[in-house]
Amino acid sequence: MAFYDWVFDGLGLREWCDSDTSAAPLSMADLLAQAGNDEGGEGVPFPSLDALNESCGTVSQTRDLTAGIEDAFLAAKSSLKLVLDPITQPLSWALDGALWLFQAVPWFVMIPLLVLLTWYVARSFAVTVFVALSFLFLGFIDHLDVAMQTLAIIFVCTGLSVILGVPIGIAMSKSDTMQRASIPVLDLLQTLPSFVYLIPLIFLFSVTESKLYGIAIILYAIVPIIRLTDLGIRLVDKDVIEAADAFGMTNRQKLIKVQLPLALPNIMAGVNQTIMMSLAMVVIASLVSAPGLGVLVLRGIRNLELGVGIVAGIGIVLLAVILDRTSKAALSRVDMGRNQN
Amino acid sequence: MTQEPKVRLRGVYKIFGSEPESMMPHVHGGMGKEELLAEHKHVLGLQDINVDMQAGEITVVMGLSGSGKSTLIRHLNRLIEPTAGEILIDGDDVMKQSESGLRALRQERMSMVFQKFALLPHRTVLQNAAMSLNVRGMDVQTQEKEAAKWLDRVGLGGYENRYPSQLSGGMQQRVGIARALTANTDIMLMDEAFSALDPLIRTDMQNLLLELQAELQKTIIFITHDLDEALKLADHLVILKDGAVVQQGEPQGILLNPADPYIEDFVSDINRARVLRVKSVMGALSAKKFSGDVQLTDNLESLIALSEGDTSNIYRVLDGETPVGQLDMRDLVKALVPRISSAA
Structure with missing residues (x-):
């Protein structure tokens, strides 16, 4: 037959x-x-x-294969959830707290605060003025609230990415085995289409929990900070490391007094990349109930509301430029401190 | 000199490769550097190094690139582990030190000056100079006081708050020296410390080092590929070739009696008048009449200037005030001609 x-x-x-x-x-x-x-x-x-x-x-049949993966995941789900749920719970609190904070503070306090923060980080007049004007514009077109939500999520996720990513990067720079083991995982995280992150997460956590999109954003955005921390430490001048050894520094002293400060420009470049990638992901994460500008973009797509989508898109671009310019100005400030020739 | 040498190397071998230990029998069996590389893919870095370094002297290790001199100096503080042999500092075997003992040794008994300066770019000159004390965890005031004192001594007073990148190469290396001096160690390791500097500044730095040494009498191990520099600084000169010591001893002696053609070639290009000193050429007192008095440590160049080229002159040699010998200008002129290589 x-x-x-x-x-x-x-x-x-x-x-x-x-x-x-x-x-x-x-x-x-x-x-x-x-x-x-x-x-x-x-x-x-x-x-x-x-x-x-x-x-x-x-x-x-082939569909048995996909069904098998699904069954296996569902079988593991409850035990996975048992472990992951409490560990990731603080992420939900942090996100909810930040979202509340960024919206509870009135605009006439929030905008000056953010502008001051920009000045403190970047020390650049042009960037600071640009940031101030951008926020005023967003407020003027009634997008300040949603922009603040997006910003809150980015702050929390970038902060956590740095807190988790830098130690991982340090560990990778210390051990070749660790580096060899980590690089495929990092490659996977970076190349996996961002929507695919969401699928297993939806199974694991309820869509109403903010940690769902928090985890997706962190997984996606943590890669550059890990890579660049590792790279930065490995690129530290061998002669300087040798000098540190010759004067009898302990490994901890070497790390804190020599390697991390000298790797800082690279780490800062990693922070910049991490911020940009969180922004990219936070838009996609609106599919799983992340609030912010992404929701408006999504509405634009779903209801074919062209204007809503485009204005929200421009808001995202504006945020991206703000974050990029500010973090780059901070990076070049670090670089300047080094080579004042 | 009967006192115990400050630093002693006893039969030190270093083999680079995947299984250095297992190569030792081959090397003891007389296998040379090239054969070992060709047959076993291991590089013989150092072979059978035996050197005594006396306290308060400058021991210069000289060799061309690839001769293993930088490898040798890194054995003293175990930045590189020897494959076999003993390294004794004040009689203690460095090889038997625990990790913390080794760290204490590096912090308190040895300091190092590097060819490429190796300063911390994100710290000020003062903080760089204070690095060794900072590592030991001393309070900031003591650190800065000591560091400022030594920076002043090497001629960098007033630059304390600059960053290394704002200084010239010569000044950066002065910071490097100040950093080593601030550590206040008996032993100073200097790895091609002046090789990256241009010739005029190099001469300045050599003079600075000799001046400091006259005052501080440290045990200095100085690595260089420059024979002029070696002869100028050395109390004890060790010449390395392909990881083995070819000749060692007092530099004037090496210059006048090179042990093999390799060293003859080496010393033939040297301005002997500037390097050789009266004490190496003088003879016993015999003449009645002298054209003048010279000092034991004067170099021959100054004598030629003094005699205005007249070879019939005979000078009385004084050590301080006491006459110790005489110098015939004819002997001087003979000493200026290098012994022709036995092959030629």
């Missing part, structure tokens, strides 16, 4: 095959075939699971 019958007949497996024929439920393709639309498959079909299944009922 099917193309690969002879393989199983030849191997004397017919009996084994027929022992379990009726197990699989009908797929859409089977129904179509039964309805007489089957053209009879010209040529040689690829020996895929589905094609083999036609000849031998015991071989699984």
Whole structure:
């Protein structure tokens, strides 16, 4: 009947095959075939699971594979949740707290505070004025609240990424084994389409919890800070390290007094990248109830409200430019302190 | 000199490669550097180094690049681990030190000056100079007082709050020296400390070092590839070639009696008049009449200037006030001609 019958007949497996024929439920393709639309498959079909299944009922179909992954995940879910839930709970509190704070503080306090913060970090007149004007513009077009929500999420997620990422980066720079083990994971996190992060997370946590999108953002944004911390420490001048050894520094002294300060420009570049990636992810995370400008973009797509989507998009661009310029100004300030030639 | 040498190297070997230990029998069996590399893919870095370094002297280790001199100096504070051998400092075997003992040794008994300065770019000159005390956890006031004192001594008073990148190479190396001096250790390791500097500044730094040494009498181990520098600074000169000591001893002696053609080649390009001193060329007192008095430590160049090229002069040699010998200008001129390489 099917193309690969002879393989199983030849191997004397017919009996084994027929022992379990009726197990699989009908797929859409089977129904179509039964309805007489089957053209009879010209040529040689690829020996895929589905094609083999036609000849031998015991071989699984491809959809059994995806179903298997799903079942395995669901089986592990409760125990995973038991461990992950309490660990990640503070993330929910932090996000909720930050969201509350950024919205509870009135605009005439918040904007000056943010402008002052910009000045403190960047020490650049141009950047500070630009930030002030951008916030005033966002307020003027009634997007200040949503922008603040986005900003709150970014602050929390970037902060946590740095707190977690820098130690991981340090560990990677200390051990080649650790580096070899981590790089594939980092590659995976960086290349996995951002929507894919959300799928297992939705199964694990309820969509109403803020840690759901918090975890997705951190997983996505933590990669550059880890990579650049590792790189920065590895790039520290060998001669200086040797001098530190020759004067009898302990490993801890070496790390704090020599390696981290000298790696700081690279670490700052990592922070800048991490901020930009959190911003990219926070928009996508609005699919799983992250508040902020992303929600408006989503509304623009869903309801085909062109204007809403575009204005929110411009708001995101504005935030991106603000964050990028501020963190870059801070980075160049660190660099300047080094080489005042 | 009967006192115990400050630093002693006894049969030190260093082999680079994946299994250095297992190469030792081959090396003891007389296998050379090239064979070892060709047959076993291991690099013989140092072989059978035996050197005594006396307290209060400058021991100069000289060799061309690849001769293992930088490897050798890093064995003294175990920045590089030897494959075999003993390294004794004040009689203690450095190899037997625990990790904390080694750290204490590096902090309190040895300091190091580097070719590329290796200053901390994010710290001020003062903080850099104070680094060794900072590592030991001394209070900031003591640190800064000591560091400022030594910065002043090396001629960098007033630069305390600059950053290293704002200083010239010569000044950065002065910071490096001040950092080593602030550590107040008996032993100073100087790894090609002046090689990265241009010639005029290098001469300045050599003079500074000699001046400091006259005052402080530290045990200095100085690495260089420059024979002029070696001869100028050395009390004891060790010449390395392919990881082995070819000749060691008092520099004037090496210059006048090179042990093998390699060293003859080496010393043939030297301005001997400037390096050789009266004491190496003088003879016993015999003449009645002298054209003048010279000091034991004067170099021959100054004598030629004094005699205005007249080779018939004979000078009386004084050590301080007491006459110790005489110098015939003819002997002087002979000493200026390098012994022709035996091969030529």
